Structures are given as C-alpha cells and as structure tokens.
Amino acid sequence: MSQYLFLTLALVSVATALLMVLSRNPVHSVLYLIATFFAIAGQYVLLNAQFLAIVHIIVYAGAIMVLFLFVLMLLNLNNATEPQKSNAWKVTGAIASGSLLLVMVGALKGSSAAVAQVAHKADVGLVQNLGRVLFTDFVVPFEIAGILFLAAMVGAVLVGKRDIKL
Amino acid sequence: MLETIQQIPIEHYVLYSSVLFIIGIFGVLTRRNAIVVLMCVELMLNAVNLLLAAFSTYLSDAQGQIMVFFIMVVAAAEAAVGLGILVMIYRNTKSTDISLLDKLKN
Numbered sequence: 001m002s003q004y005l006f007l008t009l010a011l012v013s014v015a016t017a018l019l020m021v022l023s024r025n026p027v028h029s030v031l032y033l034i035a036t037f038f039a040i041a042g043q044y045v046l047l048n049a050q051f052l053a054i055v056h057i058i059v060y061a062g063a064i065m066v067l068f069l070f071v072l073m074l075l076n077l078n079n080a081t082e083p084q085k086s087n088a089w090k091v092t093g094a095i096a097s098g099s100l101l102l103v104m105v106g107a108l109k110g111s112s113a114a115v116a117q118v119a120h121k122a123d124v125g126l127v128q129n130l131g132r133v134l135f136t137d138f139v140v141p142f143e144i145a146g147i148l149f150l151a152a153m154v155g156a157v158l159v160g161k162r163d164i165k166l
Numbered sequence: 167m168l169e170t171i172q173q174i175p176i177e178h179y180v181l182y183s184s185v186l187f188i189i190g191i192f193g194v195l196t197r198r199n200a201i202v203v204l205m206c207v208e209l210m211l212n213a214v215n216l217l218l219a220a221f222s223t224y225l226s227d228a229q230g231q232i233m234v235f236f237i238m239v240v241a242a243a244e245a246a247v248g249l250g251i252l253v254m255i256y257r258n259t260k261s262t263d264i265s266l267l268d269k270l271k272n
Contacts, residue, residue, distance in 0.1 A: 002170045010182045017186055017209055021193035021202075029202050033209065040212055046170050047223040052231055056215075059238050064208065064245045071249045072201055075256050085196055093195035101188040108180045120171060121226040125219075133228045134235070145239045152243035156250040162257075 005046055013039035026077050030069050037061050049125035171224055179220035186213035200255070200262040204248050211241045 013036045020032035037060045044053035123129050134142060186209060193206030215234045222230025252262060259266055 003173045006170070006174050006178065010178075014182075014185055014189070017189045020209070021189055021197070021206065026199055026202055029205060033205050036209065037212065040216055043216060044219055047219055048170070049219050049223060049231055052215075052219055052234055055235065055238060059242055060208070060212070064242060067245055067249055068201060068205060071253060075253070075262065077199070077201070077262060085198055090196045093192055096195065097188045097192040100191065101184055104184045104187075105181060108184070109177070119226065124223060124226050124228050125231055129228055130231055130235075134232055137229075138232050141236060145236060148239065148243055152247050156246045159247065159250040159254055 002046060006043070009039045009042045009046070013043075026072055027069070030065060030072060034061050034065050037065070044125075047125070048122065051125060051127045051130050176220065176224050179217060183213045183217040183220070186210075186216070198263050198265055200252055200264045201249075203264060204245065204252070208241060208245065211237060 016032045016035040016039065020029045020036065023029050023032065037056065041053045041056045041061075044050075044056060190206045190210035190213065193209070194203050197203055197206065215237055218230045218234050218237075222228065222234075255267070256262055
C-alpha cells in the first residue's frame with residue numbers, strides 16, 4: 001500500500017516540478033510549485049513526520065509561495081513575455097545537470113547498508129519528541145534562528161524602501 | 167515497525183531527492199526570470215529537506231528533522247530578503263531578467 005502511495009506522490013511531484021521549470025508563464029510556475037510542495041508534504045506524512053508535514057504546508061504553501069505570487073502580481077509579470085535562453089544553452093544545462101545526477105546516484109548507491117540494523121521508534125516525528133529535542137539540545141541554534149529572522153526582517157524593510165536616509 | 171520502512175528501501179528516497187534537486191539545478195541554469203530562479207532554489211532546498219527527513223525516520227533519530235526545521239527557517243528568511251532585492255532591481259531596470267545583471271563583468 002505505502003509503496004504505491006510513495007510512487008504516486010513521487011511521480012506527481014517530479015512531474016509538477018518539471019512543469020514548473022518548463023512553463024513559460026511565471027504564474028503557472030508558482031502554481032505548479034505549490035502542487036509539488038503538497039506532494040512533498042504527503043511524503044512527510046508517509047514518513048511519519050507529521051510535525052514537518054504541517055510546518056511544511058504552513059511555511060511553504062502558506063507563506064513563501066504567497067509572497068512569490070504577491071511579488072509576481074505586484075511587478076505585473078504575468079504576461080508570457082519572458083525572454084528565453086537559446087536552445088544551445090538549454091541543451092548544455094540538461095547535459096550538465098544529467099551528469100551531476102549520474103554522479104550523485106552512483107556515489108549514494110550503498111546507503112541502505114547504513115540503516116539496515118536500527119530498531120524503529122514510532123514517536124520520532126511527533127510534536128512532543130521534536131519539541132523536547134528542540135528546546136534542550138538545540139536551544140542555542142533556536143535562539144540564533146530568531147536573531148536571523150529579526151535581521152532578515154530589518155534587511156527586507158530596508159532594501160524595500162525607496163530612499164534611505166541614514 | 168512502520169510500514170513505509172519495511173516496504174520502501176532508502177535508495178528510492180535517495181534517487182527521488184536527487185531527481186528533484188537536479189530539476190532545480192536545471193531550472194537555475196536555463197531560466198532567465200529571477201523569480202523563477204529563486205523558486206528553483208526553493209525546490210532544491212526541499213529536495214534536501216526530504217532526504218534529511220527520510221534518513222531521520224529510517225535511523226529513528228530526531229536530529230535530522232530538527233535540521234529540516236532550521237533549513238525551513240533559513241529558506242523563509244532567504245525568500246523575504248531575495249524578493250525585496252528583486253523588487254528593488256525591478257524598480258531600477260524595469261525588468262527581472264538576470265542576464266541584465268552583468269555589471270561586474272566589465
């Protein structure tokens with residue numbers, strides 16, 4: 001059962017990601033990428049990582065992609081007038097990324113040996129366990145992430161202002 | 167024991183994440199609209215996130231999922247600042263074509 005779910009979600013996400021890269025209209029690209037993110041959230045549920053699935057949907061589909069769509073509509077780029085790169089450049093990109101795929105798959109081939117003999121715990125991805133780990137072992141990085149968000153917020157406001165008087 | 171771990175070998179997740187990552191790289195190399203390039207970077211971050219979560223579940227170790235959480239934090243900050251810079255570029259050049267941004271070349 002779960003292998004069929006895995007295959008379906010994987011095919012959907014790869015197909016929508018390809019459509020996102022290949023479609024001319026940027027608004028269509030955003031919508032295809034949202035579909036990809038929902039398929040990836042389904043993979044998280046399949047991996048018993050419910051907290052990540054919820055956070056993924058809230059952060060990516062709910063915040064980041066809305067921001068992208070908002071900027072796209074603000075700049076009025078929804079007409080398909082984007083200048084395209086030449087076909088030679090596209091073939092070069094396909095060859096370069098295809099050879100990187102070959103190298104990565106070849107290098108990561110024996111990875112099942114590393115995970116064969118571990119006893120499975122069911123509560124790893126639940127909020128209770130993740131919260132305990134996040135607020136004990138990772139409390140300093142958590143606070144630094146808060147500072148990073150503050151810096152990003154100030155930076156985004158400062159960059160977006162029309163004329164800055166310091 | 168989780169059904170997913172018994173039925174799906176970890177190689178499938180490695181292959182799947184690699185394909186998603188490569189699609190992101192292909193988009194960064196071949197698209198000229200800066201917004202689509204940023205979206206392809208988000209797709210690459212997601213491929214890495216998925217592989218981290220898969221290994222975390224297969225090894226029953228919560229640290230991988232905490233890493234995914236921090237990558238999401240950085241991705242959100244990056245999207246906010248990147249789109250801010252993009253709006254400023256559009257205000258100066260009236261375009262989001264990245265091939266216009268080669269002033270450092272000369």
